[in-house]
Amino acid sequence: MEILMSVIIGVLTTIGVYLTLRARTFPLVMGLTLMSYAVNLFLFATGRLSIGQPAIITDTASGYTDPLPQALVLTAIVISFAMTAFVIMLSLKAHAELGTDQVDGHRDEENVA
């Protein structure tokens, strides 16, 4: 199971990084979103993996997973939404004012990279 989790985080990071290296704003935002998935999963994984042991106190539970990383990741998910929203709005504003969605503001005709 642990190997699956590692692979998933690895794959998400790889694709996220590749997309953030693109020259247009939209793929960049998608890449950041994928990376935030990976980061959230990674933070979650620091609490190790356990199945069927949610951190909800009951009399019958056999054990509990570590609730602390979960609490941290919960807010991280919401904050990464705010960050994604901010970055996408920034790219909209850049597009409206520069007339291009190239990350450095180069117009298509002068764009080389």
Next chain:
Amino acid sequence: MVSWESRQETAHITEPSRMNLLFVVLIPLMGAGLTAWMSRFGRLWSAWTAGLVALGALGTLSPSMLIAFSGETVIQRWPWIPDLGLDLAFRLDGLGLVFTSMVLGIGLLVILYARYYLSATDCMGRFYAYLLLFMGSMLGVVLAENLILLLVFWELTSLSSFLLISYWRHEEEARNGARMALAVTGLGGLAMLGGFLLLGEIVGSYDLSVILAAGDQVRADPLYTPMLVLILLGAFTKSAQFPFHFWLPHAMSAPTPVSAYLHSATLVKAGIFIMARLFPVLSGTFEWNLLVIGTGLTTLLVGAWIALFKHDLKGLLAYSTISHLGLITLLFGLGTPLAAVAGIFHVINHATFKASLFMAAGIIDHECGTRDMRRINGLWRYMPYTASLAMVAASAMAGVPLFNGFLSKEMFFAETADFFSEHPWGWLLPVAVAFAGIMAVAYSLRFIHDVFFNGDPVNLPRKPHEPPFWMKVPVEILVAICLVVGILPALTVAPLLKVAVTSLLQTPPPEYDLAIWHGFGLPVVMSAVALVGGIVVYAGRQPLFEMANQISGRFGGRAAFDRLLGGLFALARLTTRTLDTGSLQRLILLFLVSALGLGLAGAIGSGSPLTGERGLLTPDGVSIFIALALSLVAVATLLLHRLRLTALIVMGALGLLVSLIFVKFSAPDLALTQLTVEVVTIVLLLLALYVLPPRSPAESTGWQRLRDLTLALLAGGGAGTLTWSILTRPYTPISEYFLTNSVPGGGGHNVVNVILVDFRGFDTLGEISVLALAGLGIYAMLHKLHLPGPTSNPQGRPWNWDRHPAIMAALARLLLPLALLVSVFIFLRGHNQPGGGFIAGLVTAAALIMQYLTNGVEWTHRRLSANMHPLIGVGLLIATGTGLASLAFGYPFLTSTFTHIHWPLLGDFELASAMAFDLGVYLVVVGATLLILVHLGLMHRVSHIPIGTATEGSSWKF
């Protein structure tokens, strides 16, 4: 060397209940704001306020002054950050008494003087606000009992003196002078912080009472020398000691009242104060003698030499100040108790005559319109009264008998003559000191003769006359002190001096006599040589001036400072240019490569195995399926990323799969959050995609793609490996506490939610603030932005203008109450079951956004305001208010309480104060999410309707 190891403890009075020393410091600091505000009622209001504030501080201090004057030490303490050993602790003893009296006394005189000095175009409120800010900081320095607290105030004096020196901010000289002063004293403060930390480490406490009693331990410590050097660096930069003295003449571009205050009694004396304060701890070693005597002597000579050749009135005073500071430093460097007596005595005397001289220089500048001594001549005829005052003060500066400067200078001569008397080269010190004395007489003489006599004024901008009455009063008071102390020392200054020296040495000083005539001896000879030599030097000054002109500018650190600053700027520019060429991709690339490099170095350097000993879980079919699906979808996102819409939909699936992972591994709260966030994110990106181009052009070359892919694979491999290493290692979490205390302490069974709203509620409060800020930031960014939306799709077909399909609209309306019910349910059960404010907020937001999508903006706005700011504000207020409420009951911020109540029909129901906090979270999440999405949606509405037909509704605002 005299030793005072047989130290006897001076009496301490600890007054935990009284806090007047804290208020002495706070009154000027707070009064600064009041003074600035009062200036709106008229210029003079701020002057009156500043005077009253300073009087208020003096009045608050006076009861403790009486205690300190009786020889006892007042210590008041208020815990601040006890874990760091940092208390708001203040002490007032004899030494503090001398310095506080100077800060407040001369401060009051300067306030009076400045009211007449400042011209109608200068903003008085700003001036007095800065002045009080400085006064409060300076009082903090001399009253602090804790070293760290002292340093805080020390830095505040640097900052507030920066503001004062740059008061005439339209003048480049003033700005440069202020920046130089800040840079030099700021660097010194940094060094002193290091020194204080070392001292605190050596002694084990930052309290002066403890440190002052641990002198032997400190001097024997191996860290003594670095600590001494660091602390002295701080003191020397502040007190303008060679080679750091160059900032002080440049600070003369400040208004003259500022110079009179900063450079006579306060700022530059702060360094002296540190040497005096730590004298019993630091002095008495070879290193101390070497560093402090060497620096003091050099400064004394250099300052005295340059002062004579300055044509600027204030320049002469500035270098004479440097010279006198060197004199005091030299005295402390000698390290004998009697030298310390002379040092403190000269601190008092210098403050009085130098402040009055600066004020006189200000009057002359004010009346003549220039400070150039080559043009100001023969003022005796125009202002004989001011001239008399200035001549008395200048005589005190020169060390003429019957003036106060003479007494301390005689003691100084006596101490230097005795110090190395056994050493074969010991005569050099008195000779050098006598030379400085000659120069002091010469420049004092120049101040008198050049300005008030020496022919007629040359081409003055104004015709000088006596200043207004009240402008002379501060000078008169100071000059009177010079005279009274000079003639009757035993009746005036002696008791204060004795108390001060006792607290400085931490033991009663040996017998000394403040008489004017001590009988014939070397000091008298030195004084006579200085007086006669000074007159001779001044008479034959012309050849000296020519010589000085040739070597001027070679002395000092100004050039080195400029070179250093220029070099630093060039280095910063070079670094920026190398790293940032204006390409985001290049920056990200650099960032990734360095992160990978550091990560690899750490991984290889640690040498621990990749896999830990923790037992592994066996993969089951569902997990393998999810992992496979997720990998496939991720790769599909990559392959399809240029077709943006398709890639976005695929990415939505990715988010859902991530939430399945949370379900699998016992994190229902996370799964719910991820699910709802995913919906909102995709809607947001879809809205954005409407404006952005639908495809990304293929513009990267094959090589670039290969490079990026390699880097991405390395990064992904690294992340995966790191995850594996963590997952396979056992660990001891701190969560046991949360699991045990969640029900009895927090009143909730859902530990994740209890952590969010209770245990770590402060974090959550910060996080919802960030969310609110992001929402407001987006709102500001979209404000007045026109987004040109396309009218046709890439294939050239026009967008469908058909509004809002009826069936979907009806369904969405039906779903709304259901969805809201669900969110209420999720909210209420959140404390005990998966759910809570974050998730409920997102569900509500999603439900409302659905209305916008299906029914249109106008329809929705007729029913719901688009103004989300009140919602966010109320949410933050509720969350903060819940925290503050616990303060009101005497518990720490955000302590929660809970109770069980019985509701009819629903049964036993638990009510926790944390739920109110969660309500705040809920409101902020709803408000911020809607704020973001609705305003982006509104942009579309504007772009969608052809320009000219768009109507502004009354129910929403852009």
